[in-house]
Amino acid sequence: MNYLVAVLPDRIQAEAAYSALEKEGLPMNKVSILGRGYKSADEFGLIDxxxxxxxxxxxxxxxxxxxxxxxxxxxxxxxxxxxxxxxxxxxxxxxxxxxxxxxxxxxxxxxxxxxxxxxGSGDALPYRNRLNAGKYLIVVKASETITRQATRILRQFEPENIQGYVDSEGV
Known part of the structure; x- marks a missing residue:
């Protein structure tokens, strides 16, 4: 399983990015928004x-x-x-x-x-800090093909940071 995490500066851009992913036909059950009004870091499972x-x-x-x-x-x-x-x-x-x-x-x-x-935190702490600063995260948890497609779409929104991860537990 692959993860893609994009950091966006505000809610409007996060929702626009989410809509763009939806328009391109990505499976929306694999896409999450983290931030105020959406999932929290704890609900998503970022390690404290x-x-x-x-x-x-x-x-x-x-x-x-x-x-x-x-x-x-x-x-x-x-x-x-x-x-x-x-x-x-x-x-x-x-x-x-x-x-x-x-x-x-x-x-x-x-x-x-x-x-x-x-x-113990890995990259979870910087992401938590960004959420605390009012930023939003778009997280795509899917196969490599889908995360590659999502990367192409999300780059259009010029995120502050975009990072891909491979789940090491499945290896």
Missing amino acids: PNEQAKKQSKLMAYWLIPFGFFAGIAFNITTGLDTFAWAGPIGNYLIAGLLGAASGAMGSVFAGGGVGLAL
């Missing part, structure tokens, strides 16, 4: 980078927190540190484990959240 970052952070926390706990205990045992003399040996192991778990939690937030925010 903040949601992806939260998911990635939680996923990493499931294994980093327990790993940090046991790594903290192992570090305390191997070094023989008696940092908190009042806690005794078992208390020192538990405190080291809790500090290791806290380090694992911080790692999941910084690494998981940061990586999810930086890499």
Whole structure:
């Protein structure tokens, strides 16, 4: 499946482009307008980078927190540190484990959240920003032949940006 995304500056141009695609006989169930009064980014399925970052952070926390706990205990045992003399040996192991778990939690937030925010969005974030700025997107989700035909038609409207994508899940 191929995608074609064209960014148009206003609603009038978006509707004119949509009408031109309709006149050329493109299957209109494959064409969507995103913007105010039409589908939102969430309704269409553009990934929200903040949601992806939260998911990635939680996923990493499931294994980093327990790993940090046991790594903290192992570090305390191997070094023989008696940092908190009042806690005794078992208390020192538990405190080291809790500090290791806290380090694992911080790692999941910084690494998981940061990586999810930086890499999880792809081109979705620029498109979301354009929608938030009042622009409109025409999205054609169809075969290569139809997206090529749509590209030819949409170029007449001089979009701010026009980009084609190939769905990698089908490959």
